[in-house]
Amino acid sequence: MPSKAASKAEPSAITAGQWSVYILRCADNSLYTGITTDMRRRLDEHNGLVKNGAKYTRHRQPVTLVYQETVESRSQACKRESAIKNLSKFQKEQLIVKK
Numbered sequence: 809m810p811s812k813a814a815s816k817a818e819p820s821a822i823t824a825g826q827w828s829v830y831i832l833r834c835a836d837n838s839l840y841t842g843i844t845t846d847m848r849r850r851l852d853e854h855n856g857l858v859k860n861g862a863k864y865t866r867h868r869q870p871v872t873l874v875y876q877e878t879v880e881s882r883s884q885a886c887k888r889e890s891a892i893k894n895l896s897k898f899q900k901e902q903l904i905v906k907k
Contacts, residue, residue, distance in 0.1 A: 827885035829892065831875035831900060834868035839900050841892045843885040847876060875904045 828847050832840045832854060840862065844850040853861040854871045865871050879885050892900065 826878045826880060827882055828876055828878050829885050829888045830873060830877075831892065831904060832865065832871040833874045834865060834871050836868050838868060839874075839897060840865055840868075840871065841889055841900075843882070843889050847873070875907055 827843055827845055829843050830841070830847060830850075832842070832851075834840060840854070842850070842862065849858065851871070851873055852858045854865040855861070855869055856866065877888070879888060892903070895903070
């Protein structure tokens with residue numbers, strides 16, 4: 809079972825070998841879902857502080873981390889990311905609130 813560790817201000821620490829599935833709220837109030845092994849670096853990338861942010865978030869900055877959960881493998885992260893991406897925006901908002 810994935811552990812839920814969500815934060816609006818500070819990404820939680822992830823130990824080596826763990827993957828994080830996250831949801832960002834963009835400046836236009838849209839939601840972006842992704843996976844990473846380094847949440848701080850990835851958030852900096854999405855906010856344009858470091859290269860390699862997603863094309864989607866490039867023009868929707870700043871972005872804020874609103875949901876994060878950790879899983880043990882990339883495979884689990886990809887499956888969870890896909891499941892979250894298939895939710896409606898309302899369902900994603902409910903997930904964020906429940907954290």
